[in-house]
Amino acid sequence: MRTLMSTRTATAKPPAEPIDPETKRIALAIVVGGLTVILDTTIVSVGLRDLASSLDTSIDTIQWVSTAYLLAMFVSIPLAGWAQSRVGGKRLWLAALTVFIGASALCAVAWDAPSLIAFRALQGLGGGIMMPLMSTLVMQAAHGKNLGRIMAAVSLPAALGPILGPVLGGLILNDLSWQWLFLVNVPLGAIGLLLAWRMLPAGERGRRVSLDVVGLALVSPGVVAVIFGLSRVADAGGFGQAQVLVPVIGGLVLVAAFAVWGLRRGDEALIDVRLFRHRALTMSSLLLFLTGIALYGSMLLLPLYWQEVRGQDALGAGLMLIPQGVGALASRGLAGRLTDSVGGRWVAVGGFALMAIGTVPFAFSTEHTNEWWLGATLVVRGLGLGAVMIPLMTGAYVGLQRHEMPDASIVTRVGQQVGGSFGVAVLAVILAAGTTGAASTGDLAGAFDRAFWWATGFTVLAAVLSLLLPRPERSTAQAPAR
Incomplete structure (x- = not known):
């Protein structure tokens, strides 16, 4: 019996290692700031009809409020890795969140549909940097430990967005003006800025590589073209229409060309495709x-x-x-x-x-x-x-x-x-x-x-x-x- 108990003790899994307090602080700052981006997408999606009515435009036009935001995100997402190596993770996060908050305030004072669409695109540029940076900063801080539990925390905004976004958007449209669909980002973003300023480590800037201009000219418009073509499927009536096929095929060609270019350039490419x-x-x-x-x-x-x-x-x-x-x-x-x-x-x-x-x-x-x-x-x-x-x-x-x-x-x-x-x-x-x-x-x-x-x-x-x-x-x- 004693031998059996000692064997079980020897083979038992060790208790989970506690998460480092600094990593917890970094995750908290990232979650609060990232929640603004996730909430914004789901809040605005329920208000498109109200926006069209308030700005005296058609649903087809006001859909660009969402489409322009999404396309702008894909312009800036590929730049996140290079930008982090140049200015550091903390500085980049603060800058991107500031752009997002400022663009949110501009959206609230938009005077017509084109101005709102332009300000939403500016929002997308800031949000596009933040989305991959959320995972990067926390994973780097974790040093390969407790990745599952840490990812459960850092991806919390993605879980909260579908719960809070539609409900908050519906409440705003019930009781307040459409401007509050965007103003709600400002106080939450300000809290996120304060937490990031105090809790994110300055960190190192890493490799100061030059910008891969050719790679950027291939991958960003390539992905944007694919997304744009897919967004036109419903209006075009199917995948076989020219307004869908031309941007999708053209985008895939650009992405394939980037893959070939990236293999030749190695770790100096905008995105290391050898990964x-x-x-x-x-x-x-x-x-x-x-x-x-x-x-x-x-x-x-x-x-x-x-x-x-x-x-x-x-x-x-x-x-x-x-x-x-x-x-x-x-x-x-x-x-x-x-x-x-x-x-x-x-x-x-x-x-x-x-x-x-x-x-x-x-x-x-x-x-x-x-x-x-x-x-x-x-x-x-x-x-x-x-x-x-x-x-x-x-x-x-x-x-x-x-x-x-x-x-x-x-x-x-x-x-x-x-x-x-x-x-x-x-x-x-x-x-x-x-x-x-x-x-x-x-x-x-x-x-x-x-x-x-x-x-x-x-x-x-x-x-x-x-x-x-x-x-x-x-x-x-x-x-x-x-």
């Missing part, structure tokens, strides 16, 4: 692409379902989505601990499986399906959504050196956002085709059913591909952080 030799980063980026489809595609479908099929207004639709956000928040801590202890492969598989289980009921739903039942399935879907992001974002950094992390952050962010644009485009076309048929049959719920089946299919595919992630015993290897 794709790391299987963990490659698989994480691919799965984040599919996660973007499942996440952003469903962000299109779910609010529209509650509004078009169930008759909810913007605030009501936002409230109906709270269960999904609650589920996402509830699973993050456990997902982070499991990723650190047993590896990310099975956490990702289980998370995607829960997402699929939570989406299937909507593919069978009608205008009379019990709302409590659908709310419960959204909790399940949220549990999966909160779980999958942790191992995928964490796995992308496994085995990377400190100076490689900024480029990894850019790659994963671009993969997720392009996946989101692709998912929105595909599901919008499927939904539009179904809605056209429903005009004669009156079966609007059936149109949404087909779109939800497609969303489920993408999620199942991601679950299968998650099996290709590094083995559990290797996925928590401590990344060197030199």
Whole structure:
């Protein structure tokens, strides 16, 4: 008995190492500042109709408030790694957050649709720098330790955004003017600036490399063209139209040319494409692409379902989505601990499986399906959504050196956002085709059913591909952080 007990003691896992207090402070400062960017996207998305009415313009024009913001983000995202090496992480974060806050204030004083669109583009430039920098600064501070639990904290804004954004946007439009859709960023951003000033370490500036102008001229317009083409799919009526194919194909050619250029230039390229030799980063980026489809595609479908099929207004639709956000928040801590202890492969598989289980009921739903039942399935879907992001974002950094992390952050962010644009485009076309048929049959719920089946299919595919992630015993290897 004594021998057995000693054997068990010897083979027991050591307790998890506590997270360094400095890393906690850095994560807090990043989370508060990053929340402004995530909230802004979800708040504005529910107010487009009100903006069109207030600024006396069409829905087609006011859509550019969102499109210009997204395209501007992709202009600046590839610059984040180079800019960090030149001015340092703290200075870059403070500068980008200041630009974002200032542009938010300018949006609130916009006098017409073109001025609002221009100020939103300025917002996107600041937000594009901040998005990859959020992960980079915290991962570098972690020195390869407790990556799962730390990523659960730093990606908290992404979980809070879908909960708070639509509800806050609906409340603002109910009780205040549209200007407060943007002014709400100012006090929260100011708190984020103060915390970043006090808590982020000055750090080193790293390698003072010259700007890869050729790479920038290839990758930024290339990605922007792909995103722009995908954003035109719904209006064009499908993927086969020239206004979709020309920018998408042209953008892919530019991105391919950048890959060839990057291989020749090595670590002096704007983004080191040789990082794709790391299987963990490659698989994480691919799965984040599919996660973007499942996440952003469903962000299109779910609010529209509650509004078009169930008759909810913007605030009501936002409230109906709270269960999904609650589920996402509830699973993050456990997902982070499991990723650190047993590896990310099975956490990702289980998370995607829960997402699929939570989406299937909507593919069978009608205008009379019990709302409590659908709310419960959204909790399940949220549990999966909160779980999958942790191992995928964490796995992308496994085995990377400190100076490689900024480029990894850019790659994963671009993969997720392009996946989101692709998912929105595909599901919008499927939904539009179904809605056209429903005009004669009156079966609007059936149109949404087909779109939800497609969303489920993408999620199942991601679950299968998650099996290709590094083995559990290797996925928590401590990344060197030199």
